[in-house]
Structure formats: structure tokens, C-alpha cells
Amino acid sequence: MNIGRAVLSLTAVTGLVALSACSAADASGGDGRLKVTASFYPMQYLAEQIGGGHVDVTGLTKPGTEPHDLELTPRQTGELGESDVIVYLKGLQPAVDDAIAQSGVADTVDAAALTPLEDHGTEVDGHHHTTGDNHSGDEGGEGDHGDEEDAGADPHIWLDPVRYAKVAEGVGKALAKADPDHAAAYAKNTTALVKKLDALDSDFVNGLKNRTSDTFITTHAAFGYLAERYGLVEEAISGIDPESEPSAARMKELHTLAEDKGVSTVFFETLASDRTARTLAGDLGLKTAVLDPIEGITDKSAGRDYLEVQHSNLQALRAALGAK
Template sequence: MVSRMSRKGWFMVALMLVLVLAGCGAKSGGNIVEGKVNVVTTFYPIYEFAKEIGGDDVHAINLLPVGVEPHDWTPRSQDIINTSKAQLFLYNGAGLEGWVPNFLKGLDRGSKVQAVEVSQGINLIKTNEDDGHNHGGGDNADHESGAEDHGAESGNTGGDSLHTDPHTWVSPKSALIMAGNIKNSLQNVDPEHKDAYQERYNKLAERLKALDAKFETELAKVPGKEIVVSHQAFGYLARDYGLDQHAIMGLSPDAEPRGQDMVALAKLVKDEGIKYIFFEELVSDRLAKTLANEAGVSTLVLNPVEGLTQEQEKNNDNYFTLMEKNLQNLILALQ
């Protein structure tokens, strides 16, 4: 009787686990398509650029589900199976996807997929802000020589304490480099369509250059330069367009601030005459609203474009529409 009940109990646990895993993956991934270059991407901006450059020659599969924040997401077994059968695996690198090394080790032995870190060539930002999850912590040695120390407010520049800021794509200047790496990787695995990839990349590059020029022109006009944000995701944007970023949390949106940090930020907001605290849609706005209430100011969205919400997907939003909204909110806040 006991053994029968035990078997039944284990069966129910296994069934529940299968249902949970199926539910978690309902909006992510996809199936391999024969006759096309299958490209697996780790999160939204890379997925969008790969689709635009790849066009009809590419079948893109994005691992990250809609509405999910990427910092602490991890892949499923089906993601490993799909990636093993793909031609390209595109990930940001710079420490964003801490699961990538083990993921690549788990691929089928006969897999011919090429893994490409699309942040290669970007002058990476180093900061002493630890997120508690080792994001950006020492897994990108080949980037180290080009890194700079930006965005660290405490002044501690000891080598072992520095972390890489992985949020490269938030600046159109860096996004342009990433798009170039994606184009090159597609041409490498599918030289037959090299010219088509180049042509579509050129169109995307023109749009990114226009967006970059608009950010430069418009942000040069505003008198304010200080922004207070939910988590430290805007270092590249701040560096490239002359802003100063002050973050409530660290490199990850779940790195809780200390009480004295909140007090210091509230004082900064009052001293600098800052009118808005920026929050994000994919993470809780609790701390941003708490700080705004304490300082007597309002809140606005500043989107790190790490992924789309369900509503944004329904509205056909993309990297460009979200970055345009970011620019308008920055202009409003910095007047």
C-alpha cells in the first residue's frame, strides 16, 4: 500500500513539474525550420536585429519569453535541443547571460552551431557596482583591455572589485556595433546570401545612425544631465550622450539598495532639482515610487529594452519605438 501511494505521489509530482515547465515556456522559443538559417538569440534586441538583417533567409528563435526580465532567466532543456540543431547562437556577452558557458557545454556533441558574442568590439564599461549575481563578473577576459571605468560612484577602482556593465544595446552607438557583428555572423554561416544580409544590414545601420544623431542633437539641448534610474542599465546611454546616471539598484534589478543609499539619492534629487525618477516596465516600480515620494517628485518610464511586455508586443513596438519614447521622456525630465 505504501509503495503504491509513493508511486502515485511521485507521479503527481512529475506531472505537475511537466505542466509547470510547459507553462513557463509557452511564449518562448520555437521550432527549427528546415531550409533556412536557424538563429537562436538570447533576448529581444538581438532577436530583432537578427530578424531584420536575416529577412526571409533566416528563422529566428528568441529564448527569452515575452514579459520576462533577462538577468536571472535560465534556459530549458528544449532550448538546448533547438540550439544544437541551429546554425547560429547569438548572445550578448559582457556578463549578461551567466548561464551561457554551461549551456554551450550541454549542446549535442555533433552540433555545428556557431556561438557568437555580439558585444565584441564595444568599449565596455567597468563599474564597482556588484549586483550580487556576478553579472559581468570576470567571464569576458578578451574584452578587458578595452574597458573603461564609468558609472562607478564610490571611486573604488580596485581591479578585483570591478564588474562589466552588460547593458550595451541601450546606446544606439553600441547597438550599431552589435548589428554589424550579427551581419558578419550571418554572412559567415550563409555566404550564399551574403549580399542580401549586407543590404538589409545597411538599412538597419542607417536607422541606428539616425537614432544616434537624434539622441546627440536633442540631449545636447537640455540643461539637465543627471538621471536617477531603477537599476544601472543606462551606463552606455549616459556615457555616449553626456548624462550622469544614478541608480537605485546595481547592475541587476533585484540588487536591493541599502537604506543609506536611498537617503543619499533623495538628497541628490533635492539638491540637483531632479524632477523625475525613472522606472522600468519589466521590474517592480516599488523602490522608484518610494524614492519619488520621499523626494517629492514624479516618476517616468525609461526602458532598458531588455524585452517586450505583452502589451508592447501587441502594439508592434520595437527597439526603435521604445528608444524614441525613451528620448522623449529624457527630454521631458531634463528640461
């Protein structure tokens, strides 16, 4: 009788353990890892670096796809709702913002809420540029270049290593909240990544010393925060939206500016069209080079990850600005 009860109790306990283990596996993607969905590469990079082996990260934006233009399939929208954590940047991809709002996922990390966004894309004192003092964090102004709808908060915060480090810290805290059992690992990985980003910041500061020019021309206004951080002036052919077309007045202004400021190089990107940039460079007899906004890593990227491509960007800026 007692033996029978013991067997029955053991069976019940075993069943409960199996049931709870199954539930835990279901909540974490079936293999015990936290299911994290990242909206595009810079968010995916943070989740992978901080999460390590404890997370299963899915990126919504395929390499080589322009993130601004992303449209989600019904399947992607459905899978989004199965995430444990979503890491995204509100305002960059409207389709993603809408899907997240309807997903019902409790643990979401909005990078735009972790560091203040600034309005790059509005005309300031008749000029279309972003400028700033070294490490000042003060506001800059970037032209809308004839496209009023293009004005507004600039989402490209990841190109400033200091702002990106703030986002990394927020992602680390979110992963720890969703998966307390591995909080120590997430904290350790966050600290290691922030240290690397601090070193990258120092590399930019030191690498851009003794430059002969502050001004560079880009295809679209992606580098406002980077320019502001290091006291540079970004002159963009298009505005925040890489698809916007520059006005004739803007092109004329760039011709004058390039001559006045001693601009040597017109930068284009790997994902956006380089047609206008190459035309402008050809008209002015300037060099062309790549300055990568790191919205995705492809075979054409000058590096295998965020840090490597940022170092390539630094070398390209050094050459264009005459840094010794």
C-alpha cells in the same frame, strides 16, 4: 543496353540531388532558412532585421521575462544544439552561456566581443554614478550601492545606438559566413539597420541639446552606456542587477543628490519592480516615468520594436532633463 545505363545513371544522379537537397534542408531547419537562436530581445531584433526572410529566428527569453533570471528547460537546451547560428551576449545570462558552451554549435556571435564592455558598478571617487562627455566613449563609473557582488562589466551595450550598430555589423558578418548564398542580402540589411541606428544617435544628440539638467535617477543601472554617450549622469537606486537592494546610505545619498541636482523624475521599468522608485519619488515629491531598458517587448512597451521604444526613451529623458 545504352538506354538502361542512361536510366541507371539518371536515377543515381537524381538520388544524389535529392539526398543533398535533403541534407541542406536538414541543416537549415527544413525550409532552407538559416536556424538562428537569439538569447534575448536585443539580439533577436538584430537577427530578424539583418536576416530577413532568409532566417528562422527563435528567442530564448519570452516577452515579459527578466533576461537576467532566465533558466533554460532541457528542451530549450537541446534545441539550442540544433541551431545554425547563436546570437547572445556573454555575461548577461549565465544559464545561456553554459548551454552554448556545451551546444557544439560552431557559428556563435557574442555581442560582448564586438564592442568593449566597461565596468559600471564599481565605486569611483566615492560616487555612485555613470557620467561621460557627449560622444566621448570615455570611462564612467557606476556605484555598486552596497552590493559588492554587483560590480563588474556592464552588459547593457544595446542601449547605446553607436555600440549597438557595431554589434549589428558583427551579426551581419556571422550570418554571411554561415550562409554565403545570401551574403549580399545580409550585407544590404546590415547597412540599412546601421543607417537607422545612426539616425537614432543623431536624434538623441539633437533631442538632448539645451537641457537644464544632466542627472536622472533609475531603478537599476541599465543606462550607463547611454548616459556616457550623451554626457548624462545616471544615478541608479540599485546596481547592474535589478534584484539587488539599495542600502540605507544609498537612499539617503539619493535624497540629497535629487535636491542638489534639481532632479525632477524618478524612472522605473516595465520588467523590474517599481516599488523602491515610487517610494523615493513619493518621499521627494518627484514625478515618476518609464525608461525602458528594452530587454523585451510586451503590450506595456512604449513601442513595437527597439527603435520605437528608444524614441520613447528619448522623449522621457527630454521631459525629465528639461530639454527644449
